[in-house]
Amino acid sequence: MGISGIRLGERNEEGLKSATSVLKQMYGERFQTGQAIRAQHAHTTTWVPPQLPDGVLFVESKDDVLSAVRIASEYRVPLIPFGTGSSLEGQVNAPSGGFSLDFSRMNRLLEVNVEDLDCTVEPGITREELNVQLRDTGLFFPIDPGANASIGGMTATRASGTNAVRYGTMKDNVLAVTAVTSDGEEIRTARRARKSSAGYDLTRLFVGSEGSLGVLTSITLRLQGIPEQIAGGYCSFPTVREACEAVIMTIQLGIPVARIELMNALQVRACNVYSGLSLPEAPSLFLEFHGSPASVKLQSEAFGEVATENGASGFVWSTNPEERARIWKARHDVYWSAKALRPGANAIATDVCVPISRLAECVSATEADIDAHGLIAPIVGHAGDGNFHVSLVIDDQDPVEVAGAEAFIARLNARALEMDGTCTGEHGIGQGKQEFLEGELGGSVEIMRRIKRSLDPLNIFNPGKIFALD
Known part of the structure; x- marks a missing residue:
């Protein structure tokens, strides 16, 4: 039926009030409107300001989802799917209000x-x-x-x-x-x-x-x-450029690495402090090989030769699960280790991705940019894909630092696009990277808008994300 006179993207107070009443009656305690639960379902991971939904519905089956969508369509109110809230570009925010669909109970x-x-x-x-x-x-x-x-x-x-x-x-x-x-x-x-x-x-x-x-x-x-055997290891290099050159050579030679991760010297130092490691504080690669014992040994040895040719101090590898787990736990904790470099500050995580042949150039130029502007910004990357992340550690309540971080991110994205890369390899656009999408894809964004209007004419599905409809 719908509520007439509401422009796409506007907050629909009348519809929200009516839909809230219907959802409370239908779902009881599974529909929550308390401030705390709503705040938990807004974006809190990075500096994108949280925008709270008007309520949270804990869906338990596809029938719940079907009902929620029909109600949202009838009253012209937004629905924002919510998984664990770990997205990094404001994907779970509710800029026009609406209801968060929490999927934690649809986990079968x-x-x-x-x-x-x-x-x-x-x-x-x-x-x-x-x-x-x-x-x-x-x-x-x-x-x-x-x-x-x-x-x-x-x-x-x-x-x-x-x-x-x-x-x-x-x-x-x-x-x-x-x-x-x-x-x-x-x-x-x-x-x-x-x-x-x-x-x-x-x-x-x-x-x-x-x-x-x-x-x-x-x-x-x-x-x-599940691989018969997994070997993992690390090696250090004099510079980030030499580490990246080793990655490029590894990929070009067809060595079948399962993981090949880059950390610059500052990120290694942060991991040492936060995760209790004692790695050389130099640009490093962390690798993993999957396969039979014989193939894993051959892969590890082949990479060791590549690393040595590119100036590595030595490749240490092991098939011991506990040793590998310790290294990769530190890798997964890089966000928290970056924050620990400056207690009380926030870490703004951003990513770009470039063709593998331009990785060394892009990372080196980014490090130079960080040094030139006096930023605290460790780098970590899925180097085998040409994808890397920068964590800007700033006081996000200081307008000067925020402006400096925004300017750095703009330069980083421009650098990636100049190299025929992308403004995001895996974080998505959400709210945080919309300004860079037009520069990357040009007229293709208008095709996306047409698809959105066709499949979601009332703009109820996660509005305000990826691009503006207007």
Whole structure:
């Protein structure tokens, strides 16, 4: 039916009041409007100011999602899907108000097809929960963005992570989704076949859409066999450029690394302090190799030769699980270790991605920019993909520091685009990177707007994200 006279993107007070009354009556305690619970479902991870929803609905089934979408359409109010809240560019904010759909109770593993190496899950299951449940099958889901994110959130932001150099990103590992569209119906984008040329690729349209085209109710994923053996190690280099050159040579030689992560000297120092390590405080690479004992040994030795040729002080590697876990735990804690460099300050995480041949140039220029402006900003990267992250440690209550950080991020994105790269390799656009999207894709953004208007004519699905409709 709808409420007439409301412009797209405007806050609809009348509709919000009516929808709140309906949701309270339908869901009781599963629909919450308290200030604290609403604040938990606004964006709090980085400096994007939190914008609270008007209520939080804890959905437990696809029928709950269907009902919520139909109510939102009737009263013209926004819905913002919420997984774990680990997104970094304001994806879960509610700029026009509306209701957060919390998927933490839709966290079931629905089906596993061991012979076909795939499974189907509900959006709220986290990657760690999924791998615990898969362990007895001999399979695992390889995408590891660092945070224990939900599979729905990872799909919506087209997440990546440390294993992407070998196993790809979410776009490579999502076979199909089911989603509720604006007319309140559930669609399925594909079957479980490993390939298809049947019509438009709607699966990849939803992967990376940041909840702006519909609400996911299930995701079918590609799985991998748990490797027979895993070896991990690290090595240090005189400069970031030499570390990056070693990455480029490794990829060009076809050495099948599973992970190849870069840390600059400041980030290594932060990890040493925060995680109790004693690594050489120099630009370093952290690697992992998956396969049979013989292949892992050959891969490790081949990389050792590459590292030596590029000036490394030595490649230390081990198949001991405890030693590997300690190193990778430190890698996953880089956000917190960066914050610890300046107690009381905040860490603003941003990322870009460039063609692998331009990685050394881009990282070196970024380090020079950091030094020239006196910033505290450690660098870490999924170097095998040309993707790296900078954590700006600033007082986000100081307008001068905020302005300096914004100017740095603008220069970083311009640098990446000049090298035919992207303003975000895996964080997504959300609210935080909208100003760079037009510069990257030009007229393609208008095509995205047309798709959004077509599939979501009332603009109820996560409005204000990726681009402005006006």
